[in-house]
Amino acid sequence: MECRAVHGRRIRFNFAAIERQPSSANERRKLKDFLDSKVEAYNTPAFIAPDPICIPHRFRKKADIEIAGFFASIFAWGNRTTIINKSTELMALMDNAPHAFITTHSEKDLARLLRFRHRTFNVTDLLYFILFLKEHYQRSRTLETAFSQWMLPGDATIERALTGFHDYFFSLPDAPVRTRKHIATPFRHSTCKRLNMYLRWMVRRDDKGVDFGLWKKISPAQLVCPIDVHVARVARRFSLVERKPIDWLTALELTAHLRTFDPHDPAKYDFALFGLGVVEKF
Numbered sequence: 001m002e003c004r005a006v007h008g009r010r011i012r013f014n015f016a017a018i019e020r021q022p023s024s025a026n027e028r029r030k031l032k033d034f035l036d037s038k039v040e041a042y043n044t045p046a047f048i049a050p051d052p053i054c055i056p057h058r059f060r061k062k063a064d065i066e067i068a069g070f071f072a073s074i075f076a077w078g079n080r081t082t083i084i085n086k087s088t089e090l091m092a093l094m095d096n097a098p099h100a101f102i103t104t105h106s107e108k109d110l111a112r113l114l115r116f117r118h119r120t121f122n123v124t125d126l127l128y129f130i131l132f133l134k135e136h137y138q139r140s141r142t143l144e145t146a147f148s149q150w151m152l153p154g155d156a157t158i159e160r161a162l163t164g165f166h167d168y169f170f171s172l173p174d175a176p177v178r179t180r181k182h183i184a185t186p187f188r189h190s191t192c193k194r195l196n197m198y199l200r201w202m203v204r205r206d207d208k209g210v211d212f213g214l215w216k217k218i219s220p221a222q223l224v225c226p227i228d229v230h231v232a233r234v235a236r237r238f239s240l241v242e243r244k245p246i247d248w249l250t251a252l253e254l255t256a257h258l259r260t261f262d263p264h265d266p267a268k269y270d271f272a273l274f275g276l277g278v279v280e281k282f
Contacts, residue, residue: 031238032261038272042279043208047271052076053201053210055087062214063099066143066202067133069212071098073198074129074182075118086118090126102133125179132169147199148217157252158222159186162195186248196226196251200267210271223267225258227251230277231270237282 048054056069072087093112094101101109110130114123136146150164166185169175184190204220205213227235227250235241240257243250258266276282 035272042271042275067098144215231273
């Protein structure tokens with residue numbers, strides 16, 4: 001049994017109870033088989049080109065993949081073509097070597113970034129992101145530790161990693177208040193959809209060639225399935241979520257159900273739910 005504070009009230013959230021919700025074994029087997037088939041259909045190299053994950057796939061160096069993926073995931077709201085174009089623009093401004101740019105740039109190098117915008121993400125946000133990443137990579141070879149260092153043995157999910165990352169990200173002096181809207185945290189009840197997607201990219205590992213599986217300190221079993229209005233719509237049709245708000249608790253509720261299909265890799269069903277909701281308009 002876990003407790004969460006939602007709008008000032010303590011709510012008990014019981015993963016085991018959700019996993020025992022009544023449904024015939026035959027119905028659940030049919031649903032699992034259907035979702036597994038959709039995972040197989042969408043978790044293929046063909047998924048990469050039209051998706052923001054194509055941005056980190058352009059790189060081979062681990063730190064470049066981490067940074068490119070981080071920006072692409074943070075930019076991932078709205079039209080996917082626009083997300084890819086703006087991510088491509090930023091990588092070009094960084095000479096298509098984001099790790100080298102971030103760790104060795106000069107003030108003159110930063111000047112070329114001053115006109116960059118993506119929706120509400122502006123140059124103030126970008127310069128702070130670069131400052132944080134430079135500070136972090138001076139301490140660690142990988143961005144994984146920015147998340148994994150906050151987790152404890154036995155954590156069922158990445159909730160502590162996301163909360164710790166948010167606080168760590170804004171721990172530098174004079175962190176802009178306006179930039180906080182770009183890094184979600186479960187503490188504010190956000191679904192953390194974009195960060196959950198980013199962690200799926202970095203943590204999940206299989207032989208399909210889409211997700212990278214670069215990070216080993218976080219288990220795929222601890223991932224939380226990304227959820228937005230499209231995924232939530234599909235999940236409700238399958239009775240995988242009952243809560244009306246689309247928030248962190250709903251992300252946990254969905255993930256708990258998906259664990260009954262695959263306890264070791266629940267986030268793989270993001271491919272199925274996303275494909276059904278966005279591509280097939282299910």
